[in-house]
Amino acid sequence: MQKIKVKDLELEGNIFLAPTAGYSDRPFRQICTDFGSVLNFSEMVSCEAIIRDNPKTLQLMEPANNEKHTAIQIFTGNPDSAAKSIKSVLKFNPSIIDLNCGCPVPKILKSGSGSDLMKTPKKINEIVRAICNETDIPVSIKIRSGFTHESINFLECANEGILGGASMVSLHPRTRSQGYSGFANWDYIKELKSMVDVPVIGSGDLYTPYDAKRMLEETNCDGVMFARGIFGNPFLFAQTIELLTTGEIKTQPTLTDKMEIAFKHLKLSVEFYGEDVALKEIKKHLCSYTKGFPGAKETRDKLVRCSTLEEYETVFQSLL
Template identity: 40%
Template sequence: AAQIEDGPFAAIDVNMGCPVPKIVNNGEGSALMKDIKLAEKILTSMVKAVKKPVTVKFRKGFNDQCLNAVEFAKMAESSGAAWVAVHGRTREQYYSGTADWEVIRQVKEAVKIPVIGNGDIFHAQDAARMMQETGCDGVMVARGAKGNPWIFREIRQYLETGEIPPRPSTEEIREMILRHGRMLSEYKGENVAMREMRSHMAWYTKGMKHSASLRCEINQVETLEGLAALLDGCMV
């Protein structure tokens, strides 16, 4: 944490909720929910090592036999975490079934630091409902943002005014795909970026008129220029 602290970010978040076997089998991610003492040691030493806020994300528990989100949150608070984010599923559930928001409410009741609720927010109304039902201080969106970065402005406006802004126009979607492709290229190189854009393209264009043919044609695209040409030809 100390090595990366000067980077362009506001806080250091430790992911103690990751369910991936490679991570869990190594005792990391959500496996740390089974070893609360070790999790505590990691957090306290991180908090001591850096000035930026250290935060932690975890799940409802590891499995049905280990449902310890409340205890874990209290440990995080006493270790100096600035806030916690809770995903209302166990590791065993992975991403299946529905997220249990009741556990988010219990965590919120148990600690004084801010609690971010996470799990199954796909529309602005879901965010409002989660905040209302759990009392959480903020929400975290994951899958609901795939191909839909507009969900953030929709949530914000809905919470502030009770109204949801109009869905993005085709032109706005097109510009966002290009911007996404450009930024991803800067980050990962054009080649990898264009391959990764295949999935994003499918998410961005879900339900649109030309989405099936676009999904097919994106597979041939290898450059940003090609991506722009494809969008020019199909969507406007």
């Protein structure tokens, strides 16, 4: 564990929640903060939609009540759109504004955003510069190792971002063509850290506290961010902090422990979205909370069949 200084911002720890579409919303960020996440990244939000004041987009940027530091992740392929969106982004008091340069989803690529930016590194520079011209708070970028295995250019992209004003770089060392398959090449994180003077945050294949410790030790990165490994398991933050600070893990959640947090997650979602939307959004989270326990399939079957809050409350009463 260590503090990280990002421009003028000092973060008291180095274990973060990654930006993950459909998962890192306000209710889940609130829970992850409770378990020790120092910096939470929002789901990525479209600059063009921000400019249009799209209600659903604006909702994605709302901070949780307990969040001290939030990084709002934006995406665009247009420097002018980035600049025009910042005034609205700042209304949500982010600690950092992060530019997504790694999303592999086709509909994002078609707009010239996400990992499509890595095909033209100069554009990363232009967009980051446009953001920095609108605000003094730190700006960061999240990149992949390259668009394809034949175009590994994370160093060039990182350098262009830094030249544009980026104060931190997060690297998920898979290519766009890999998506989420195969393995993340942590050697790229180590190489990036040795080549730049800003904090480097590592991501990819982090599922246990020991994975996080190993990434920090093997790559010398300044911090790590949990993505898919944290789904249904916010206890991972507490366990990782314990391992890094004491050398041992005392937190060992039972199924009941996880169901208590799952029920809290459900209630927070209903409070934030309203019952109709929340009950649709929460199912993927609830299924994740049951993984790895005897009888998990039966528990999932009960949870996915619920269609009202009252039915969920009845099921959770039986589980708790």
